Amino acid sequence: xxxxNKLLIVFALIVQFANxxxxxxxxxxxxxxxxxxxxxxxxxxxxxxxxSGREGTTPYLGTSVRVxxxxxxxxxxxxxxxxxxxxxxxGDREQISAEGNGNxxxxxAWADLKLSDKWRFKxxxxxxxxxxxxxxxxxxxxQQARTHDVGVFKYKTxxxxxxxxxxxxxxxxxxxxxxxxxxxxxxGFIHANKKFGNVSLSGLLLGTIYQNGDExxxxxxxxxxxxxxxFGKFGVSANAYIQxxxxxxxxxxxxxESAYLVGLDLTYKASDKVTLLGGAEIISGAGDNGPGxxxxxxxxxxxxxxMDRFYVGNHAIGNGLVDLxxxxxxxxxxxxxxxxxxxxxxxxxxxxxxxGQEIDLVVAKKFKGFKLVAGYSQFFESxxxxxxxxxxxxxxxxxWAWAMLIIKPKFLTGK
Numbered sequence: 001x002x003x004x005n006k007l008l009i010v011f012a013l014i015v016q017f018a019n020x021x022x023x024x025x026x027x028x029x030x031x032x033x034x035x036x037x038x039x040x041x042x043x044x045x046x047x048x049x050x051x052s053g054r055e056g057t058t059p060y061l062g063t064s065v066r067v068x069x070x071x072x073x074x075x076x077x078x079x080x081x082x083x084x085x086x087x088x089x090x091g092d093r094e095q096i097s098a099e100g101n102g103n104x105x106x107x108x109a110w111a112d113l114k115l116s117d118k119w120r121f122k123x124x125x126x127x128x129x130x131x132x133x134x135x136x137x138x139x140x141x142x143q144q145a146r147t148h149d150v151g152v153f154k155y156k157t158x159x160x161x162x163x164x165x166x167x168x169x170x171x172x173x174x175x176x177x178x179x180x181x182x183x184x185x186x187x188g189f190i191h192a193n194k195k196f197g198n199v200s201l202s203g204l205l206l207g208t209i210y211q212n213g214d215e216x217x218x219x220x221x222x223x224x225x226x227x228x229x230x231f232g233k234f235g236v237s238a239n240a241y242i243q244x245x246x247x248x249x250x251x252x253x254x255x256x257e258s259a260y261l262v263g264l265d266l267t268y269k270a271s272d273k274v275t276l277l278g279g280a281e282i283i284s285g286a287g288d289n290g291p292g293x294x295x296x297x298x299x300x301x302x303x304x305x306x307m308d309r310f311y312v313g314n315h316a317i318g319n320g321l322v323d324l325x326x327x328x329x330x331x332x333x334x335x336x337x338x339x340x341x342x343x344x345x346x347x348x349x350x351x352x353x354x355x356g357q358e359i360d361l362v363v364a365k366k367f368k369g370f371k372l373v374a375g376y377s378q379f380f381e382s383x384x385x386x387x388x389x390x391x392x393x394x395x396x397x398x399x400w401a402w403a404m405l406i407i408k409p410k411f412l413t414g415k
Contacts, residue, residue: 021414027068027085031143031404036060038379038398040308063090066143068107074414076114081126083108087143108147120154128152128165128297130191131202131226134239134263137299146297148187161193185211199229204241208296210248218246220256222296235267239281243293259284259293263303277327277341283311285320285349292320292349305343305358307377307400320348321355335366353384374403 033039037059068085086104093101110124125147127138139146152165167187186209193202206222224241243259263281270276281303285292295303295311304310304323311321327341339362345355362375379398 021074022071022412023074023410023414024069024071024412026070026407026409026411027066028407028409029066029143029404030063031065031402032061032063033402034059034400035062037400038307038309038381039377039400040312064088064143065090066145070108078114079112081108081110081112082106103144107145118155118157120156121151122154123151125149126152128189129299130163130204131193131228132237132239133299133302134226134261135204135206135222135224135241135296135298136189136191137297137302139299139301141299141301148297150187159195161191163189163191165189183210184208185217198231199227202226206296210246212248218248220245220247224261233269235269237265239263241293247291247294254291256290256292259290261293261295273331273333275329277325277329279323279325281321281323282348283321283323285318285347287349292318304345305377305379306360306362306375307358307379307398309355309358309379310345318347319350319353322346322348322352327360337364338362351384354382355385356380356382369407369409371406372403373406374401376401 064087066085066087068083070083071081073080083106084104085107086100088101088103093099106125108125108127110122110126112120112122114120127145127147128136128150129138130136133139137146148167149169150165150167152163155162165188167184169183169185187207189204189206191202191204193200195201203225204223207219208222209217209219211217220243222241222243224239226237226239228237229235239261240263241261243256245256247254247256261281261283263279265279266277268276268278283293283295300312301308304321310318310323323343323345325341325343327339330338330340332338339360341360343358343360345357347353347355357380358377360375360377362373364371364373377400379400381398
């Protein structure tokens with residue numbers, strides 16, 4: 001190639017990047033956790049063999065790592081985002097193995113097209129995260145996180161946003177033979193948000209269709225509102241959702257009628273360094289009209305205690321939950337933050353038994369270029385806590401501890 005042709009190519013590339021912005025960022029997030037002593041205990045129907053947190057279990061330490069590389073390319077008419085990541089556990093690959101663990105994947109790949117000054121269309125593999133992430137959330141706590149293969153029309157004007165999305169999952173034909181509480185054939189939603197000064201009000205209508213084989217289909221509707229506001233030193237956040245239709249558990253369609261979730265969270269800024277927390281959430285449980293409410297695709301780790309005893313891949317067909325909680329956040333100086341929160345859990349339906357209490361402690365420290373976060377939780381299990389195994393006694397001392405390092409380098413930041 002002639003020298004002048006090479007110069008022309010370099011010049012063309014310079015002109016292209018001069019009219020666009022390219023960023024390249026990374027993430028390295030190892031987390032070590034104490035498992036096997038009560039964390040994420042499952043007791044829904046059919047899980048009688050799980051005795052996590054019961055007598056006879058042995059706690060152990062495990063380390064998982066999220067490694068990600070995320071790139072974005074922005075022009076006047078579109079944004080293109082591609083993110084790849086691998087999630088691995090310490091020890092999941094033999095020392096000299098030529099193969100990986102199979103967990104490397106395209107985590108996000110989407111294009112955001114500018115249709116006009118007010119309308120955009122975002123298409124591809126992407127997180128759906130709205131409001132406080134109670135129903136639709138990115139699930140960032142989980143190392144693998146959550147994304148959807150979906151197209152979303154977005155309308156935005158001053159003080160108002162409207163998103164409407166649709167997703168269709170098919171694997172080689174018109175049948176999606178995989179129906180559980182978290183996997184769907186079709187998903188459609190409308191989310192609207194309006195701001196009134198210091199108050200934000202959102203509405204969500206979410207429809208999901210599940211399919212197991214050619215004939216076995218079911219549909220579930222979730223609808224509700226989220227409100228948030230600040231009034232001087234006080235902050236308020238509230239949820240109210242209902243569900244109706246059929247929920248799939250394996251190959252069985254379970255009718256749901258008038259299932260509901262209501263929640264209220266309050267904050268009070270007592271000083272520049274102390275914020276008081278208080279909240280309550282009621283989730284309807286199993287009854288004559290069906291299995292009760294299920295939060296679906298939210299960031300459930302954020303709610304009902306950090307030990308994930310409820311609605312985090314578990315408790316799907318339980319007797320509901322009443323969660324009363326109090327806590328406080330402290331800014332300790334030198335970049336330290338400390339959060340303390342206590343929960344009291346009872347069943348919503350059936351005998352309304354006490355399920356126990358939980359205490360969560362989280363400490364975070366920011367350094368130049370990275371962050372350290374650690375936590376300790378303890379669960380005090382009630383004698384009324386469901387025990388389908390029937391032959392083991394609850395431990396009075398159930399706990400979970402963890403520590404996490406977060407590094408997010410910016411390799412290229414564009415112009």
